[in-house]
Amino acid sequence: MFEFDQYLGFLAFLTIATIGFWLMIFLLTFVVPYWVGGSIIEMIKEKKEAKRKKQEALNK
Template sequence: MFEFDQYLGFLAFLTILTIGFWLMIFLLTFVIPYWVGGAIMEMIKEKREAKKAAQNS
């Protein structure tokens, strides 16, 4: 059915596909929401500081 080099190529393909799948799951569930949440928090802090600076002057 398969020769040995075809079998190794198929295993390499499945390994790369699996690694890519879990990497996408990790990025979509943890990294991107953390990044977006941090950017929103930073934007809110900057607006608060600008409002305080405007009130003090």
């Protein structure tokens, strides 16, 4: 059926495909939401800071 070098090639393909699959699952479930959430929090902080500075400028 398979010769030994074909068997090793098939195992290498399965290993790389499996690693890629789990990497994509990890990125889509943890890394991307963490990145998006952090950027949203930073945007909110920047808007609050700009609003606070504007309010301080009006009070002076």
